[in-house]
Amino acid sequence: MSTDAATPASPADDGPAPEARPAAGPVAGPTAVPVDSSGGRLTARLREARARLEPERPSIPAPRSPEGVVPPPVFGRGAGAPSADLVKAVEKLLTELAALEDDTRTPERRTLVRAVELAAAGIPDAGWSAELGVDDEALTGASALAATHLAEAEALLERLDGEDRGGPAVEVDGVVTSLRVAKMVLDLESFTRRR
Numbered sequence: 001m002s003t004d005a006a007t008p009a010s011p012a013d014d015g016p017a018p019e020a021r022p023a024a025g026p027v028a029g030p031t032a033v034p035v036d037s038s039g040g041r042l043t044a045r046l047r048e049a050r051a052r053l054e055p056e057r058p059s060i061p062a063p064r065s066p067e068g069v070v071p072p073p074v075f076g077r078g079a080g081a082p083s084a085d086l087v088k089a090v091e092k093l094l095t096e097l098a099a100l101e102d103d104t105r106t107p108e109r110r111t112l113v114r115a116v117e118l119a120a121a122g123i124p125d126a127g128w129s130a131e132l133g134v135d136d137e138a139l140t141g142a143s144a145l146a147a148t149h150l151a152e153a154e155a156l157l158e159r160l161d162g163e164d165r166g167g168p169a170v171e172v173d174g175v176v177t178s179l180r181v182a183k184m185v186l187d188l189e190s191f192t193r194r195r
Helices: 041-050 083-104 109-123 136-162 168-193
Strands: none
Touching: 041 083, 041 109, 041 168, 083 109, 083 136, 083 168, 109 136, 109 168, 136 168
């Protein structure tokens, strides 16, 4: 029995190896996706809701079929993937709340963000706004701003519930509750001042 058939051919038998050529410039390759840490408490909840809306992943086929062919995976939107406009609605609210929590230069925004923080720790005692130097206009403006974002979050929650998206709906419900309680805190403080 000859051992020539069982011995793999050496690279020298195939001819000379091709020359390695240096790259002309930087080679384009995959880059790391930056972790977005903008926003605060509300944005983190919506970011989690957005992550839970990821479309279903295609199943990876077996390495080879009985015929010896590797079928390619089917990419694209799976049957359980959310609609594109639902994803856009979540991203729109996410962007708005990140801007609200990051840019607190106006007294209304600053007051709303502070009310969300105070409400998360428990309903603050009356007079908290005076201690922080918040005027009546800022309280009223913050309440109106909370109402605007609350209406958007409630509409988004209704859509998520309607499309039976339980995971993201839980996160958006947390945003709705935070905004609702913050608005209540702002309105109670305004009422206390006018009394």
